[in-house]
Amino acid sequence: MTPPPAITLQGSYTLGDTRLFGPLSVHLPAGQWTCLLGPSGVGKSTILRLILDLSTGGQFTGSVQADDGQPLPDRISYMAQSDLLLPWLTVLENTVLGARLRGETPDMDRARHLLTRVGLEAHQTKTLAALSGGMRQRAALARALIEDRPVVLLDEPFSALDAGTRADMQELAAEVLQDKTVLLVTHDPAEATRLGHQILLLSPDEATVWAPPPTPPIRALQDPATLACQAELLAHLRGQVR
Numbered sequence: 001m002t003p004p005p006a007i008t009l010q011g012s013y014t015l016g017d018t019r020l021f022g023p024l025s026v027h028l029p030a031g032q033w034t035c036l037l038g039p040s041g042v043g044k045s046t047i048l049r050l051i052l053d054l055s056t057g058g059q060f061t062g063s064v065q066a067d068d069g070q071p072l073p074d075r076i077s078y079m080a081q082s083d084l085l086l087p088w089l090t091v092l093e094n095t096v097l098g099a100r101l102r103g104e105t106p107d108m109d110r111a112r113h114l115l116t117r118v119g120l121e122a123h124q125t126k127t128l129a130a131l132s133g134g135m136r137q138r139a140a141l142a143r144a145l146i147e148d149r150p151v152v153l154l155d156e157p158f159s160a161l162d163a164g165t166r167a168d169m170q171e172l173a174a175e176v177l178q179d180k181t182v183l184l185v186t187h188d189p190a191e192a193t194r195l196g197h198q199i200l201l202l203s204p205d206e207a208t209v210w211a212p213p214p215t216p217p218i219r220a221l222q223d224p225a226t227l228a229c230q231a232e233l234l235a236h237l238r239g240q241v242r
Contacts, residue, residue: 005070020043021042021046034197038203111146119165140157196212
């Protein structure tokens with residue numbers, strides 16, 4: 001399998017007459033998780049859309065490049081903040097939607113396995129009306145994980161989950177996405193310090209690297225170094241908001 005690329009975004013982004021961020025540089029190391037935090041409205045989700053080459057409604061002046069020089073969009077799996085599930089399809093059908101749209105034969109065994117892993121084994125034939133918000137988010141996560149792309153962009157993928165389920169889904173994602181180039185947008189310092197090989201703090205002027213705990217991810221929930229890093233990061237983010 002071709003190694004996943006490193007990705008660099010450089011430039012500035014404006015929305016109307018307002019500069020949202022930049023000029024700045026965001027570098028995603030190959031085969032690692034980068035966790036991106038920052039105040040609401042600073043442009044975290046916009047960065048994901050720029051990497052995907054999707055419309056953002058604003059003006060980006062800069063570049064997005066993979067270190068192997070190859071185009072990125074077809075090599076990316078993306079999970080947005082909203083689940084983007086189709087209400088007339090079953091959970092299983094939504095999980096394999098990407099393959100269907102590409103005219104491929106979906107791997108139904110892998111889809112069922114992933115739905116079991118996210119706790120939806122008994123709900124595969126249900127439509128979205130029968131699901132809670134957290135169940136829908138887990139279905140969307142299964143759909144992102146089944147794509148098996150070298151680059152994965154996740155926009156607050158665990159936000160609707162209770163604490164125990166969130167920890168379980170973090171561990172599943174870390175397992176399935178091992179050695180992928182992952183960019184995770186999150187507001188949760190605990191999540192970032194548990195999952196991140198690299199932690200970036202986004203502001204209008206820069207993307208600052210925050211030192212992660214010294215142990216490799218995924219880190220134990222009660223690891224003292226992780227808890228200390230989490231507390232320091234939370235204090236810093238609270239200071240940003242004030």
